[in-house]
Amino acid sequence: MSSDHDNHNRLYLTVWSGLLILTVVEVVLAYQTLSVALMLGLLLMLSFGKTGLILAYFMHLRYERLSLVLTIIPAVAFCIAMMFIVFPDGLRLLDFRQ
Amino acid sequence: MAEMASETRVSAWGGGGSPFGVSSKKFGMWLFLMSDTLTFTAFLIAYSYVRLASVEWPRPFGGMSIFMASVMTLCLLSSSLTMVMAVAAAKRQQIRQTVVWMVATIGGGVLFMILHINEWLTLIHEGVTPFANPWGVPLFGASFFTLTGLHMTHVTGGVIYLAIVAFGFGKGKFEAEDVEVSGLYWHFVDLVWMFIFPMVYLLSNQM
Numbered sequence: 001m002s003s004d005h006d007n008h009n010r011l012y013l014t015v016w017s018g019l020l021i022l023t024v025v026e027v028v029l030a031y032q033t034l035s036v037a038l039m040l041g042l043l044l045m046l047s048f049g050k051t052g053l054i055l056a057y058f059m060h061l062r063y064e065r066l067s068l069v070l071t072i073i074p075a076v077a078f079c080i081a082m083m084f085i086v087f088p089d090g091l092r093l094l095d096f097r098q
Numbered sequence: 099m100a101e102m103a104s105e106t107r108v109s110a111w112g113g114g115g116s117p118f119g120v121s122s123k124k125f126g127m128w129l130f131l132m133s134d135t136l137t138f139t140a141f142l143i144a145y146s147y148v149r150l151a152s153v154e155w156p157r158p159f160g161g162m163s164i165f166m167a168s169v170m171t172l173c174l175l176s177s178s179l180t181m182v183m184a185v186a187a188a189k190r191q192q193i194r195q196t197v198v199w200m201v202a203t204i205g206g207g208v209l210f211m212i213l214h215i216n217e218w219l220t221l222i223h224e225g226v227t228p229f230a231n232p233w234g235v236p237l238f239g240a241s242f243f244t245l246t247g248l249h250m251t252h253v254t255g256g257v258i259y260l261a262i263v264a265f266g267f268g269k270g271k272f273e274a275e276d277v278e279v280s281g282l283y284w285h286f287v288d289l290v291w292m293f294i295f296p297m298v299y300l301l302s303n304q305m
Contacts, residue, residue, distance in 0.1 A: 004192070005186070005273070008181070008186055009186070012155065012179060012182045012183065012186075014191045016175060016178070016179040019175050020142070020172070020175060023168065023172075023175070023295075025169050025293075026296050026300060027164065027168055027300065029300075030164065030296075030300035030303050031303070036301065037131075038296075043296035043297070043300060043301065044160050044185075044293075044296070044297075047259070047293050047296055048228065048294050050289075050291055051293075053266075053293060054178070054285055054288060054289045055289070055293070058181070058182050058281075058285045058288075059281075059282055059285045059286075060176050060216050060278075064118075064119065064120065065118055065119035065120075067117060067118055067119070068118040068119065068120060068128070072128055072132060075132070076135050076136065079118075079134075079136055079139075080136070083139060083140065084143070084217060086143060087146075087147065087150060087233070088149050090146075090147045090148075090150035090151040091150065091151075092149060093151035094151050094152070094153065096118045097151070097153050098151070098153055
C-alpha cells in the first residue's frame with residue numbers, strides 16, 4: 001500500500017515536471033524569429049501535448065473505462081473542428097482591409 | 099439461470115446501472131466540462147478570428163508580462179499537482195492531509211488571481227479597454243478581456259468551490275468522490291490556461 005502510494009506520488013511529480021518543461025520550451029520558442037503560422041503550429045502542438053498529460057494523469061482519464069473516453073473526446077473534438085469554419089471569412093476580411 | 103443470462107448481456111455499451119463505470123456526480127462534471135470546453139473554444143476562436151482579420155495586431159506584452167504570465171502558469175500547474183495529492187489523500191481517508199493539500203491548491207489559485215488582476219490593472223492603466231487601446235485595433239481589448247475574464251471567473255468560482263468542498267470534507271459532510279469531482283473542475287481551469295498562455299501572451303510578445 002505504501003509503495004503504491006509512493007509510486008503514484010512519483011508519477012504525479014513526473015507529470016508535473018513534464019508540464020513545466022513543456023512550458024519552458026514554449027516560452028523559449030516565443031523568443032525565436034519564426035513566422036506567426038509556424039510559431040502558432042508549434043505552440044499548439046506543445047499545448048495539445050500538455051492537454052494530453054493533464055487529461056490522462058491529473059484527470060485520470062487513462063484509468064477510466066474506454067466508453068467514457070470515447071463519449072467525451074470525439075464529440076468535443078468534432079464540435080471544435082466545426083468552429084474552424086469561420087477562418088476563411090477571417091482571411092476574406094483581411095483581404096478587404098489590406 | 100436468470101443471473102447467467104444477465105451476465106452475458108453486460109457490456110460497456112449495454113446500459114445497465116453504470117455504463118461508464120463512474121458515478122452520476124463525476125459524469126455530470128464531465129458533461130459540464132464538455133460544454134465549458136466549447137464555450138472557451140468559441141472565445142479562443144473568436145480571438146483568433148479577429149486577429150487573423152487584422153492587418154496589425156497589437157503586441158503589448160514585454161519581457162515582464164511574459165515572465166509574470168509564466169509565473170501564473172507555474173501557479174496553476176503547481177495547484178493542479180497539490181490537487182491530485184488532495185484527491186489521493188481523500189481516497190485514503192486522510193482528512194487532515196486532504197484539507198492541507200486543498201488549502202495549498204486554493205493558495206495557488208488566489209496567487210494566480212492576484213497576479214492576473216495586477217496585470218489587468220497595468221493594461222487598463224496603459225489605456226486598454228474593451229472598446230479602445232493605444233495601438234489601434236479596438237477588438238484586441240474586447241477579445242483579451244472576455245477571454246481572460248471568463249477564465250478568471252472560472253478560477254474565482256473554482257477557489258470558492260474548493261473552499262466549500264475542503265470545509266465540508268474536513269467536517270465529514272462530503273465524500274472522497276466530491277473532492278475528486280472538484281479536482282476535475284480545477285484541472286480543467288488549468289487546462290484552459292495551457293491554451294490562453296501561448297495563444298494570447300506568447301504570440302503577442304514584443305520581439
